[in-house]
Amino acid sequence: MQPAIDEAYVLGAAAAVDLSLSPARAIVLAETLQRIAVVASPLFDVVLDFEDEIAPVWRP
Amino acid sequence: VAAVSAGSAVHDGDAIGIAAAVRSGRISALALAQQTLARVREADPEFNAFTAITEERALARARALDEAVASGSDPGPLAGVPFAVKDLFDVQGLPTLAGSAINRDRAPAARDATAVARMEAAGAVLIGTTNMDEYAYGFSTENSHYGATRNPHDRTRVAGGSSGGSAAAVAARLVPVTLGTDTNGSIRVPASFCGIWGLKPTFGRLPRTGAFPFVASLDHVGPFARTVADLATAYDAMQGPEPGDPACSGRPSEPALPQIERGLDGLRIAVAAGYFEARAEPAVVAQVQRAAAALGAAAPVQIPHAEQGRAAAFVITAAEGGQLHLPNLRVRAADFEPLIVDRLMAGALIPAAWYLRAQRVRRWYYREVMALFEEVDVILAPAAPRPAQRIGEETFSIRGNVMLARPNAGLLTQPVSCIGLPVVAAPVGTVDGMPVGMQIIAAPWREDLCLRVARALERLGYSCWCAGAS
Numbered sequence: 001m002q003p004a005i006d007e008a009y010v011l012g013a014a015a016a017v018d019l020s021l022s023p024a025r026a027i028v029l030a031e032t033l034q035r036i037a038v039v040a041s042p043l044f045d046v047v048l049d050f051e052d053e054i055a056p057v058w059r060p
Numbered sequence: 061v062a063a064v065s066a067g068s069a070v071h072d073g074d075a076i077g078i079a080a081a082v083r084s085g086r087i088s089a090l091a092l093a094q095q096t097l098a099r100v101r102e103a104d105p106e107f108n109a110f111t112a113i114t115e116e117r118a119l120a121r122a123r124a125l126d127e128a129v130a131s132g133s134d135p136g137p138l139a140g141v142p143f144a145v146k147d148l149f150d151v152q153g154l155p156t157l158a159g160s161a162i163n164r165d166r167a168p169a170a171r172d173a174t175a176v177a178r179m180e181a182a183g184a185v186l187i188g189t190t191n192m193d194e195y196a197y198g199f200s201t202e203n204s205h206y207g208a209t210r211n212p213h214d215r216t217r218v219a220g221g222s223s224g225g226s227a228a229a230v231a232a233r234l235v236p237v238t239l240g241t242d243t244n245g246s247i248r249v250p251a252s253f254c255g256i257w258g259l260k261p262t263f264g265r266l267p268r269t270g271a272f273p274f275v276a277s278l279d280h281v282g283p284f285a286r287t288v289a290d291l292a293t294a295y296d297a298m299q300g301p302e303p304g305d306p307a308c309s310g311r312p313s314e315p316a317l318p319q320i321e322r323g324l325d326g327l328r329i330a331v332a333a334g335y336f337e338a339r340a341e342p343a344v345v346a347q348v349q350r351a352a353a354a355l356g357a358a359a360p361v362q363i364p365h366a367e368q369g370r371a372a373a374f375v376i377t378a379a380e381g382g383q384l385h386l387p388n389l390r391v392r393a394a395d396f397e398p399l400i401v402d403r404l405m406a407g408a409l410i411p412a413a414w415y416l417r418a419q420r421v422r423r424w425y426y427r428e429v430m431a432l433f434e435e436v437d438v439i440l441a442p443a444a445p446r447p448a449q450r451i452g453e454e455t456f457s458i459r460g461n462v463m464l465a466r467p468n469a470g471l472l473t474q475p476v477s478c479i480g481l482p483v484v485a486a487p488v489g490t491v492d493g494m495p496v497g498m499q500i501i502a503a504p505w506r507e508d509l510c511l512r513v514a515r516a517l518e519r520l521g522y523s524c525w526c527a528g529a530s
Contacts, residue, residue: 013409019390025405032406035467036378036414042371043417046424054419 005033075141075236075290079183082140085129089140093122093185096142100187100234106215108207109228111147112154113188118142121185136183137293138237145239146223147189148196149173150270158272159194159222161205162388162395173270174305175239175281175298182297187235190225194397196241196274197381197404198222199249199469200449204397208451211253213494213525217448220250220469223284227254230284231526237285237294241271243278244373245444245473251284251485252443252497255525257291257514258284262504263480264309266295267302275380276307277419278373278477286524288515291484292317295507311505319508320515329357329513332441335366339471340442341458347489348498352440354520355513361436369425369475375410375418376478382407399466426479433503438513440498442472443485447494476501484510486517487525495525
């Protein structure tokens with residue numbers, strides 16, 4: 001399940017990380033995030049176990 | 061010491077041959093360095109591969125090598141070999157620009173990156189630094205601050221990226237060896253676009269200390285070269301533990317050069333179908349299949365869940381890249397490359413749930429793919445979906461699907477580097493007059509297998525396709 005990405009999300013998330021945005025840039029970033037969301041969507045098709053931990057810095 | 065005739069040793073020679081000549085005293089490292097510097101100054105304006113030339117340092121280093129040879133010392137397997145590095149490796153005395161204007165404010169590097177130092181310890185001579193996408197975020201080396209690097213095979217086309225300057229410098233015969241980095245395909249895509257050999261080793265194999273970061277979870281260091289033996293020699297020179305890079309393995313050096321002539325006996329080689337076939341132009345797939353057939357590898361294999369692997373790499377890249385640059389995005393966004401600033405900002409705003417999901421899926425995907433290596437040793441796949449696009453082109457078409465060019469040139473490389481597998485990018489022919497490449501993929505820590513297959517391919521006549529300067 002992914003959160004809806006729109007200008008309101010962008011402005012809220014930007015405020016949370018102290019990033020000032022113009023309204024025009026917020027629109028562009030919302031569109032960019034929507035494109036990322038399309039690419040990311042297969043991640044949410046995977047059924048993961050609780051044991052499937054993250055691998056932030058990971059060695060094979 | 062014999063003089064080096066113009067056009068003979070550096071332009072057409074391989075690194076191993078150059079080193080043998082220098083070690084034996086047949087040619088002078090100083091003459092080689094001078095010839096290379098003159099060649100770069102004369103020819104590089106056509107390509108815009110270099111961002112800085114380290115002339116004083118190169119000449120001093122070459123003189124020291126000649127003195128070592130004269131005194132009976134062995135200066136190493138890369139003795140006198142001119143090389144260049146992507147402009148994100150620290151070079152003592154130079155600011156590490158990483159393709160940015162912002163980094164001009166940084167102090168000059170106090171010491172060389174470990175990879176640079178190890179190349180020089182093996183006898184190589186640093187000639188300069190090479191152009192790249194800003195902060196390595198791109199696949200085209202179209203840089204608004206330093207200009208686009210032009211493909212040596214067609215000056216109207218991109219060289220690929222983000223290590224495009226390094227690939228173009230080798231393809232244009234300016235230097236025989238260069239270093240790049242590969243987070244999502246930044247060695248393999250430019251190697252493919254420029255028709256040369258590139259190696260992205262296993263994640264953690266080569267030290268990144270002193271290389272300006274992009275995505276800590278995915279950044280790799282690796283070489284470009286015009287021959288497989290040169291590629292292996294440069295790779296071997298950089299191996300070994302390095303505590304300064306938390307991701308660098310403690311594994312001892314495992315030299316690959318002695319393995320590359322072992323041929324294909326006993327190797328199970330398959331061709332990636334499904335995702336990798338569907339996302340490349342048919343003409344590119346045909347060239348890969350032709351090379352695979354030459355290697356006796358016709359069996360198709362499915363790399364499971366490649367789409368999820370690519371998605372994980374895409375999200376991790378956006379999130380970590382955005383987070384890395386957030387301090388500057390807050391206060392000087394206008395100084396960033398216009399082509400990437402929105403992607404960096406968007407990355408900084410990605411929901412934590414996406415990023416954490418991507419990291420969890422990455423580990424799951426690794427297990428799924430590793431099971432495949434119980435059945436095969438090496439997998440072949442296209443390196444890029446299509447040949448190099450024209451400079452300035454925003455979109456390209458793959459099997460009739462029009463998509464943004466810059467984020468999608470790595471469609472076929474991201475599912476591989478996402479889980480750190482070693483890959484050689486091999487030149488396998490041309491499509492519409494431009495080079496195309498093939499990934500030779502093996503299980504973690506089996507760079508030797510990638511290089512063995514690459515060398516077998518080279519012996520079959522698949523060689524670097526290099527351009528002259530004119």
